[in-house]
Amino acid sequence: MTTRRFIFTIAAIGVATAGLVSARQAAPPQPSSKAVVMKGRAPVSTELLKIKLPRPAEADLPNGLHVMVLEDRRVPQVTFQLLIPGAGGYYDPADMSGVASVTAAMMREGTPSLSTLQISEKLESLASAVTVGTGTASIDATLSGSSLTENFDATFGLAADVLMNPTFPDAELTRYKERTRAGLIQQRTNPGFLASEMFSRVVYGNHPASRISITAPVLDKLARTMLVDLHRDRYVPDNAVLAIAGDISMSEARKVIDAKLAAWKKRGTAAPMVEDPPAIGPGKIYFVARPNSVQTNFIVGTQGINRTAPDYDIVSVMNQVLGGGPTGRLFIILREEKGYTYGAYSNFSATRFRGNWSASTEVRTDVTEPAFRDLMIQIARMRDEAVPEKEFQDKKRGMVASFALSLESPQAVLQNHITRWLYKLPADYWDRYPERVAAVTQAQVQEAARKYLSLGRLQIIAVGDPKIGDTLKQFGTVETYDTEGKIVGK
Amino acid sequence: MRRWIRLCLPVGLCAVATAITLSAAAGKITFTDTKLKNGLRVIISEDHSAPVYSIAVTYNVGSRDERKGRTGFAHLFEHMMFKGSEQVGPGEHFTLVFNNGGNMNGTTNQERTLYFETLPSNQLDLGLFLEADRMWSLEITKENLDNQRNAVQEERRLGVDNQPYGKTFEAIDELAYENFAYEHSVIGSLEDLNAASIDDVKSFFKTYYAPNNAVLTIVGDVKAAECLEKVRKYFERIPSQPAPAAMDFNEPPQKAEKRHTLTDTLARLPRIDIVWHTPPALAPDDDALTVLAAILGSGRSSRFYENLVRQQTLTSGVSASSTGNRGPGLFRVGATALPGKAIADLEKGIYAEIEKMKTGTIEAWELEKARNNWKRNMAANLGSSLQRAISLGRYALFWNDPNLINTYADRIVAVKPADIQRVAKQYFVETNRTVVITMPKSAAGDSETGGRQ
Numbered sequence: 001m002t003t004r005r006f007i008f009t010i011a012a013i014g015v016a017t018a019g020l021v022s023a024r025q026a027a028p029p030q031p032s033s034k035a036v037v038m039k040g041r042a043p044v045s046t047e048l049l050k051i052k053l054p055r056p057a058e059a060d061l062p063n064g065l066h067v068m069v070l071e072d073r074r075v076p077q078v079t080f081q082l083l084i085p086g087a088g089g090y091y092d093p094a095d096m097s098g099v100a101s102v103t104a105a106m107m108r109e110g111t112p113s114l115s116t117l118q119i120s121e122k123l124e125s126l127a128s129a130v131t132v133g134t135g136t137a138s139i140d141a142t143l144s145g146s147s148l149t150e151n152f153d154a155t156f157g158l159a160a161d162v163l164m165n166p167t168f169p170d171a172e173l174t175r176y177k178e179r180t181r182a183g184l185i186q187q188r189t190n191p192g193f194l195a196s197e198m199f200s201r202v203v204y205g206n207h208p209a210s211r212i213s214i215t216a217p218v219l220d221k222l223a224r225t226m227l228v229d230l231h232r233d234r235y236v237p238d239n240a241v242l243a244i245a246g247d248i249s250m251s252e253a254r255k256v257i258d259a260k261l262a263a264w265k266k267r268g269t270a271a272p273m274v275e276d277p278p279a280i281g282p283g284k285i286y287f288v289a290r291p292n293s294v295q296t297n298f299i300v301g302t303q304g305i306n307r308t309a310p311d312y313d314i315v316s317v318m319n320q321v322l323g324g325g326p327t328g329r330l331f332i333i334l335r336e337e338k339g340y341t342y343g344a345y346s347n348f349s350a351t352r353f354r355g356n357w358s359a360s361t362e363v364r365t366d367v368t369e370p371a372f373r374d375l376m377i378q379i380a381r382m383r384d385e386a387v388p389e390k391e392f393q394d395k396k397r398g399m400v401a402s403f404a405l406s407l408e409s410p411q412a413v414l415q416n417h418i419t420r421w422l423y424k425l426p427a428d429y430w431d432r433y434p435e436r437v438a439a440v441t442q443a444q445v446q447e448a449a450r451k452y453l454s455l456g457r458l459q460i461i462a463v464g465d466p467k468i469g470d471t472l473k474q475f476g477t478v479e480t481y482d483t484e485g486k487i488v489g490k
Numbered sequence: 491m492r493r494w495i496r497l498c499l500p501v502g503l504c505a506v507a508t509a510i511t512l513s514a515a516a517g518k519i520t521f522t523d524t525k526l527k528n529g530l531r532v533i534i535s536e537d538h539s540a541p542v543y544s545i546a547v548t549y550n551v552g553s554r555d556e557r558k559g560r561t562g563f564a565h566l567f568e569h570m571m572f573k574g575s576e577q578v579g580p581g582e583h584f585t586l587v588f589n590n591g592g593n594m595n596g597t598t599n600q601e602r603t604l605y606f607e608t609l610p611s612n613q614l615d616l617g618l619f620l621e622a623d624r625m626w627s628l629e630i631t632k633e634n635l636d637n638q639r640n641a642v643q644e645e646r647r648l649g650v651d652n653q654p655y656g657k658t659f660e661a662i663d664e665l666a667y668e669n670f671a672y673e674h675s676v677i678g679s680l681e682d683l684n685a686a687s688i689d690d691v692k693s694f695f696k697t698y699y700a701p702n703n704a705v706l707t708i709v710g711d712v713k714a715a716e717c718l719e720k721v722r723k724y725f726e727r728i729p730s731q732p733a734p735a736a737m738d739f740n741e742p743p744q745k746a747e748k749r750h751t752l753t754d755t756l757a758r759l760p761r762i763d764i765v766w767h768t769p770p771a772l773a774p775d776d777d778a779l780t781v782l783a784a785i786l787g788s789g790r791s792s793r794f795y796e797n798l799v800r801q802q803t804l805t806s807g808v809s810a811s812s813t814g815n816r817g818p819g820l821f822r823v824g825a826t827a828l829p830g831k832a833i834a835d836l837e838k839g840i841y842a843e844i845e846k847m848k849t850g851t852i853e854a855w856e857l858e859k860a861r862n863n864w865k866r867n868m869a870a871n872l873g874s875s876l877q878r879a880i881s882l883g884r885y886a887l888f889w890n891d892p893n894l895i896n897t898y899a900d901r902i903v904a905v906k907p908a909d910i911q912r913v914a915k916q917y918f919v920e921t922n923r924t925v926v927i928t929m930p931k932s933a934a935g936d937s938e939t940g941g942r943q
Contacts, residue, residue: 043616047612051541125791181828404540
């Protein structure tokens with residue numbers, strides 16, 4: 001068993017309410033924490049490595065497919081990622097949410113020439129991987145793969161077969177449904193899932209982004225023809241991007257792509273549209289009573305911004321100060337100073353539609369109340385106080401300097417370029433990242449906190465032992481749910 | 491391909507331009523291997539493909555070194571290593587690393603405690619200074635200890651007590667092992683964590699956090715000779731200590747099957763875990779067991795997936811793994827039953843696949859798969875300075891052979907079908923196995939729907 005000190009991959013979620021004003025009054029904000037003492041004796045280089053991200057070669061194919069190749073000969077392997085906008089779960093009908101994810105998952109289950117087992121044997125004996133997937137709220141479906149350089153041709157050939165010719169065998173669909181049903185039962189045992197599910201529901205209402213999992217009734221209704229239709233209509237090259245990184249050049253890649261994807265023809269499909277979620281209602285407390293819990297999981301958050309919003313970098317800095325990793329205020333106060341939790345972070349997501357911002361932590365049941373007060377105090381400090389100069393400059397320097405670390409991974413570099421392409425950002429977007437972060441001011445961060453983290457907008461999710469329901473009532477109106485997501489009390 | 495990296499002064503003078511040429515072909519990993527006067531082993535591997543370096547400090551201490559009444563201490567101690575030393579204040583270590591663009595963490599298992607950082611390459615002094623200062627001295631207060639005791643107890647609640655099957659994973663090792671060293675969990679018990687004192691911290695530090703009980707690995711955009719000089723500057727003053735008293739890690743041979751059923755109020759589906767005692771990792775038989783684990787459990791072409799998941803739909807997945815321990819190992823298999831499927835059928839199905847390994851044919855493609863998996867693992871060591879630093883440190887500390895990073899895959903290639911059949915017959919016998927079954931139990935006390943035993 002391995003025990004890690006920090007967990008960095010906390011799912012993005014979050015929320016708060018009217019009664020929270022009292023939390024603010026109960027304990028005045030503390031300007032700094034004794035949990036971190038800087039002796040200032042360590043040798044730190046004041047130089048900042050200025051990084052220029054390598055750029056991929058790019059090409060547009062006649063079928064509409066945009067191709068990016070980031071050549072990096074260091075490691076004898078090639079990775080690829082094909083993003084198909086419009087094939088994601090975002091476009092599922094409201095009563096059939098999850099069809100797109102099942103379609104994607106089932107594409108590897110057979111082609112006219114290969115059974116599911118043959119596909120797995122061929123790939124895995126080469127230590128190659130090909131997977132297709134999409135989320136229940138995703139705009140895109142993604143086919144991704146990787147292989148040793150020597151096996152790229154064979155691996156991409158299999159990926160192309162899976163992409164263009166899936167047969168969706170009925171017998172495999174039946175098996176897939178049975179396995180998925182078990183997954184639906186299992187996920188309800190996980191307090192993190194229950195919190196995320198409630199948060200998405202509360203923050204997005206009926207918008208597609210409210211969906212985080214397929215449901216049993218949809219599984220029951222699901223038929224092979226739905227997968228066939230979805231695949232035929234949505235897996236089109238017109239708006240897609242294929243990004244390849246590693247031990248390969250554009251011309252080498254093009255030979256393989258042109259040969260294997262020759263039959264993937266343009267369909268005249270327009271770029272898929274998206275809508276922002278409806279404005280969110282006033283903040284409230286949503287409590288999921290989970291018997292036998294020994295911790296309370298909190299998510300506090302709200303709707304956020306679009307990826308192309310002009311204040312994207314400002315919100316990034318704001319989030320970094322409040323809850324970005326172990327140097328964020330949430331971690332320093334809730335864990336390092338108070339010892340309430342193993343971790344406390346904030347997070348935000350931004351896409352073509354309005355995303356969300358959230359803070360989350362898991363605390364032992366008997367400190368539910370003080371931990372929640374401290375969480376809300378730290379959010380309030382972002383609105384009420386300018387970030388002190390030293391803390392502000394430290395955070396911004398860390399954000400810029402950490403860019404050097406991404407140069408180790410061609411996939412990480414390419415991911416930035418995919419973002420640039422998806423959101424139609426300027427060609428020099430990443431080159432200018434350091435200067436944009438440097439230009440963010442304390443006043444802008446405070447303004448953003450007042451705008452996005454205002455008390456009335458924050459929704460609060462708590463998952464924990466049924467007895468903490470009473471504790472939560474002092475902070476505002478509480479709606480109580482069971483672990484199946486059914487409301488049991490107001 | 492070339493990358494251009496400019497070194498910029500804070501005033502904005504961007505003048506120095508450095509061209510970095512990537513090594514043309516990936517191949518053997520080279521490194522230097524030096525022992526300082528105080529016994530610290532220093533391994534340095536240059537890689538100039540990105541302006542980044544990683545440090546790994548692997549201490550020869552883990553939960554297997556804990557005594558009764560102090561379970562979880564090695565890991566709690568790991569947390570204390572971030573709470574201050576002579577020149578570095580509490581929390582200053584990680585604050586400096588992150589504020590300068592780096593990443594870091596610490597991790598503890600049965601056999602070692604590992605600390606690591608990745609930083610931009612102009613911060614080489616910073617990383618070395620931070621690691622050296624806390625090897626030299628710790629400044630711990632009761633308040634800091636209580637604070638991290640709380641954090642660790644929340645870590646336990648998060649990962650074990652508030653999760654389905656959390657206690658199952660502890661129960662397996664407790665039942666399978668007789669020797670206390672490996673029998674107890676790394677995270678430890680809440681009671682033992684409460685008992686840990688400042689004196690425990692001090693004596694643990696003196697005994698185990700000595701330069702002669704650690705390996706320091708540095709990988710990335712550094713010059714080996716220059717880097718070694720800096721290492722000497724920061725680390726060589728730290729005095730060596732008497733070697734810790736030798737412990738008995740031997741596990742007596744198991745004579746009969748051990749079996750236990752436990753109930754779990756957080757789980758909703760029954761689960762089975764089966765382990766067999768095996769030799770340590772890298773012992774002669776371990777290579778065949780590692781290939782065997784890949785054939786049984788790696789990916790959707792594996793025998794467990796094809797037969798138990800896809801054909802018989804008894805479970806949504808079966809895991810199989812050989813040991814990573816340098817001490818007595820366990821080969822582990824685990825699976826959760828699908829709703830309405832009997833755990834007994836799942837257990838029978840697992841044994842049926844294992845019996846086939848003893849006498850049936852092993853296909854050429856199955857061996858090829860195991861070999862290629864390791865080829866790709868080797869490639870990953872090339873691409874990540876951190877992974878390379880961790881691998882070199884582990885190979886050096888556990889087996890005194892950092893060059894295993896280059897040679898290990900050859901051992902996997904050498905495994906023959908007859909080797910696999912032989913180890914299957916030798917280790918996968920009823921008297922050598924331990925079985926733990928977890929049954930869901932609702933809060934009200936009655937067994938939930940969804941599974942039959």
